[in-house]
Amino acid sequence: xxxxxxxxxxxxxxxxxxxxxxxxxxxxxxxxxxxxxxxxxxxxxxxxxxxxxxxxxxxxxxxxxxxxxxxxxxxxxxxxxxxxxxxxxxxxxxxxxxxxxxxxxxxxxxxxxxxxxxxxxxxxxxxxxxxxxxxxxxxxxxxxxxxxxxxxxxxxxxxxxxxxxx
Numbered sequence: 001x002x003x004x005x006x007x008x009x010x011x012x013x014x015x016x017x018x019x020x021x022x023x024x025x026x027x028x029x030x031x032x033x034x035x036x037x038x039x040x041x042x043x044x045x046x047x048x049x050x051x052x053x054x055x056x057x058x059x060x061x062x063x064x065x066x067x068x069x070x071x072x073x074x075x076x077x078x079x080x081x082x083x084x085x086x087x088x089x090x091x092x093x094x095x096x097x098x099x100x101x102x103x104x105x106x107x108x109x110x111x112x113x114x115x116x117x118x119x120x121x122x123x124x125x126x127x128x129x130x131x132x133x134x135x136x137x138x139x140x141x142x143x144x145x146x147x148x149x150x151x152x153x154x155x156x157x158x159x160x161x162x163x164x165x166x
Contacts, residue, residue: 007074009148010084013091014070016148017063020095020141024060027134028053036128048125051104056134058103062094085152091145092152099142107135 036049066087073084100109107123121139123132 006081006084006088007079009088010070010073013088013145013148014067014074016141016145017067017070017091017095020138021060021063021067023134023137023141024056024063027130028056028060031130036131039128044125048106048127049131051102052106052127052131052135055098055102055104055106059095059098059138062098066091066095088149089152092149096142096146096149099138100146109139 031053033046033049033053036053037045069087069090070084073080073087076083102108105124106127107121109120110122111120119136119139121135123135126132127135
């Protein structure tokens with residue numbers, strides 16, 4: 001991939017990560033388990049919200065690390081395409097995958113809704129409005145990142161392996 005294209009993708013990815021980070025940070029700073037459980041105190045709800053908060057915290061950390069790596073790549077006097085591509089690969093495989101395949105499976109993406117204009121995210125249990133809103137809000141960012149970085153899903157590593165065999 002040409003370095004000018006990698007640089008542009010790095011810049012747009014960093015901007016999108018910044019949006020996701022600010023939304024996740026605001027939610028996690030303003031909401032804790034007791035607030036989320038205010039309406040529903042059963043043990044299933046407690047497990048659901050513990051899992052949701054855990055997944056969101058992981059997503060925030062992965063996103064912050066990737067944001068910093070892309071910042072390092074973009075601040076270097078000579079743009080290092082290999083370093084930036086590795087960072088973009090990590091954004092796809094850590095941030096995007098952390099969103100679409102959350103460890104605690106509190107929500108999932110239902111591809112049948114992806115092309116209908118409806119939200120493709122389906123929750124295991126109906127969350128409080130704030131929980132629903134944060135997941136749906138950042139889903140738009142991570143959908144864009146998944147589309148932008150689809151090359152890094154498998155093609156990037158295939159190309160790297162082929163270069164190593166030469």
